[in-house]
Amino acid sequence: MRILFVGDVFGEAGRDALFHGLYKIKKREKIDFCVVNGENSAKNGRGMSGRDARDIFESGADVITMGNHVWGCPEFEEYADRLSVLRPGNLGKNRPGRGFMRVDVAGTPLGVINIEGRAFIDPPGDSPFEFAEAAVEALRGAGVRVILVDIHAEATSEKKILAMFLDGRVSAVVGTHTHVQTADECVLDGGTAFITDVGMTGISRESVLGMGFKGVYERYALGRQARFEPLKAGTPEIDAVVIDVDEVTGKALTIKRIKETVTE
Ligand SMILES: [Fe+2]
Ligand SMILES: [Fe+2]
Numbered sequence: 001m002r003i004l005f006v007g008d009v010f011g012e013a014g015r016d017a018l019f020h021g022l023y024k025i026k027k028r029e030k031i032d033f034c035v036v037n038g039e040n041s042a043k044n045g046r047g048m049s050g051r052d053a054r055d056i057f058e059s060g061a062d063v064i065t066m067g068n069h070v071w072g073c074p075e076f077e078e079y080a081d082r083l084s085v086l087r088p089g090n091l092g093k094n095r096p097g098r099g100f101m102r103v104d105v106a107g108t109p110l111g112v113i114n115i116e117g118r119a120f121i122d123p124p125g126d127s128p129f130e131f132a133e134a135a136v137e138a139l140r141g142a143g144v145r146v147i148l149v150d151i152h153a154e155a156t157s158e159k160k161i162l163a164m165f166l167d168g169r170v171s172a173v174v175g176t177h178t179h180v181q182t183a184d185e186c187v188l189d190g191g192t193a194f195i196t197d198v199g200m201t202g203i204s205r206e207s208v209l210g211m212g213f214k215g216v217y218e219r220y221a222l223g224r225q226a227r228f229e230p231l232k233a234g235t236p237e238i239d240a241v242v243i244d245v246d247e248v249t250g251k252a253l254t255i256k257r258i259k260e261t262v263t264e
Contacts, residue, residue, distance in 0.1 A: 034060055
């Protein structure tokens with residue numbers, strides 16, 4: 001089975017890039033199942049409205065994962081249980097939304113898990129390891145072997161240790177949140193595909209992780225409480241990984257990075 005995982009979709013430009021580019025990638029790479037991180041897809045880059053979710057599904061996502069910005073759009077609470085949307089399961093125990101789910105892909109059961117790291121991230125959640133353990137056991141206990149984990153975290157070391165902790169029990173552990181694609185993709189010894197960060201979807205080269213120059217400059221260089229504004233114009237790109245998984249064992253065979261400019 002070929003799985004596509006797309007990095008954080010940022011603002012309107014990110015949703016546009018996805019709309020114009022995702023179906024081409026899915027067709028070319030013969031993708032069976034597609035996960036998209038949508039935590040920054042709202043207009044202001046924080047959270048995801050119901051409309052943004054609809055846009056992302058219409059562009060070709062099967063499941064949407066979130067991250068630390070999950071509470072950015074209050075609407076999340078209204079659609080969280082109706083749509084195939086996940087939020088970090090170790091974040092806000094009693095709040096709406098799910099941290100993992102099972103779907104069927106042409107007869108093969110598949111699990112998706114969304115977790116947030118705890119190092120240098122706000123708001124911090126409960127133990128990512130305890131949540132991962134519980135979610136993986138629930139899915140594997142129900143016979144699911146193809147399992148994808150989105151670890152939304154800042155620290156490279158925290159993502160790697162979670163991947164090593166789950167190696168052999170899940171098909172892939174992919175990092176999100178930093179918006180910078182890393183070149184360390186590999187399949188670990190136990191058969192778990194890993195990358196520290198998938199990257200971002202939207203205007204990347206001309207922006208600061210999706211935001212325009214002004215606000216970020218004012219905060220860092222001048223120490224002002226400046227507002228960050230998503231950059232709307234520039235070169236749209238999609239950052240993603242393609243993972244080949246053996247459907248029977250759930251082990252990953254290959255992982256390949258994609259970083260490409262979207263042309264209409
Ligand atoms: Fe993000
Ligand atoms: Fe994030």
